[in-house]
Amino acid sequence: MQERGRRISPISYLTYSPTLFHYRGNYVSLALPYFLSYRGLTPPRPIGKQGKKYWSKGVRLMGGVMFFKKKKEEKPKKKTWDEKLEDFAKKYGLPKENIEYIVATYLNPSIGLLKILARASPDGSYKRVAKALSAEKRPSGYILGGSANTHTTKNRAEYNPKAVHLPLLHGFLTLALVHHMGESSTSIGDAIGDALYDWTDLGKGWEELKKNPEEFAEYVLDYLEQNGSVPINRDATKDVIVRAIQKSAKVLDKMIPTVESLKHLKATSHAVSGAVDDPFVVLRNAGIDIEPELEEFRQFLAEISGKKIE
Structure with a gap:
């Protein structure tokens, strides 16, 4: 029985990669990201006190699915x-x-x-x-x-x-x-x-x-x-x-x-x-x-x- 909060990404079987890392309570394959070196996209790296990992660009791979981080809306510049x-x-x-x-x-x-x-x-x-x-x-x-x-x-x-x-x-x-x-x-x-x-x-x-x-x-x-x-x-x-x-x-x-x-x-x-x-x-x-x-x-x-x- 799969433990609560633990999920094996289906894409990991396709890429034959047993390498997993913990991301917000879920497991995500690391194989596909290494093939996506696009515009400086790099593998996740530790950041912050808790060592949380993230993608250096706005792309995150969760369960083999690509998500684009929504850019923050720029506030209009205040006039002098x-x-x-x-x-x-x-x-x-x-x-x-x-x-x-x-x-x-x-x-x-x-x-x-x-x-x-x-x-x-x-x-x-x-x-x-x-x-x-x-x-x-x-x-x-x-x-x-x-x-x-x-x-x-x-x-x-x-x-x-x-x-x-x-x-x-x-x-x-x-x-x-x-x-x-x-x-x-x-x-x-x-x-x-x-x-x-x-x-x-x-x-x-x-x-x-x-x-x-x-x-x-x-x-x-x-x-x-x-x-x-x-x-x-x-x-x-x-x-x-x-x-x-x-x-x-x-x-x-x-x-x-x-x-x-x-x-x-x-x-x-x-x-x-x-x-x-x-x-x-x-x-x-x-x-x-x-x-x-x-x-x-x-x-x-x-x-x-x-x-x-x-």
């Missing part, structure tokens, strides 16, 4: 950041340098943006809005973000130029709702961030948002109610969101009037970053004066919060 920028530039029909500063505007918002928001705040401070944006918990200050349950999408990952104003709008809307609600809850910043994510997931950008502020306001209200940490008057809060969009649009369109303007992209991305002492100096050096529009926004915040301007 420079190559990705070139791809984005071709996709959106913009110069590569413009794309580079559009990406920076998405990623850079930090202490510079907070200082701009402080100038627009009636109390002249950004502490409350920083708390609502969870900036105090982040080493780099404020960055665009929604709740922990928000997933990154292709539209955001590709830094779509049509939505480049939205990371900045996030700050202004949060500032408005903090003053309207009298709260600095992080649920406010999260709700606006999640609404902006949903908006871009639909392929919509800045121009669509300016034309349909009421529609976008509904997204924010839904998330505020879903979070439930801050009670809201839906009608009154919607009115504040719509007006805040209209007021902040005057500021943001001055900072980036068009994505074709390298001068504005470069100045804005630098001004809102954490690598600047005075964002207003950076903007003025590029011929961008947002002081009148910020003052108008400041008056609006004083109105909805009932606070005097300091």
Whole structure:
């Protein structure tokens, strides 16, 4: 009776070879392989700690039958950041340098943006809005973000130029709702961030948002109610969101009037970053004066919060 796990290859009788070797619990004839010296194919040789044997090329002979080892699929080579920028530039029909500063505007918002928001705040401070944006918990200050349950999408990952104003709008809307609600809850910043994510997931950008502020306001209200940490008057809060969009649009369109303007992209991305002492100096050096529009926004915040301007 043949022992369990031991099998004599039929081909061994044809080749008159009693020579066998152990391969993964089975017996295989060694006669035929010696006649197959093809492209450097050699007899099995010991390898590894356990002395296991294998064929040096991708051919294995088990029971006299030829098997070809499946080649590992080569993973596509990852593109460099420079190559990705070139791809984005071709996709959106913009110069590569413009794309580079559009990406920076998405990623850079930090202490510079907070200082701009402080100038627009009636109390002249950004502490409350920083708390609502969870900036105090982040080493780099404020960055665009929604709740922990928000997933990154292709539209955001590709830094779509049509939505480049939205990371900045996030700050202004949060500032408005903090003053309207009298709260600095992080649920406010999260709700606006999640609404902006949903908006871009639909392929919509800045121009669509300016034309349909009421529609976008509904997204924010839904998330505020879903979070439930801050009670809201839906009608009154919607009115504040719509007006805040209209007021902040005057500021943001001055900072980036068009994505074709390298001068504005470069100045804005630098001004809102954490690598600047005075964002207003950076903007003025590029011929961008947002002081009148910020003052108008400041008056609006004083109105909805009932606070005097300091």
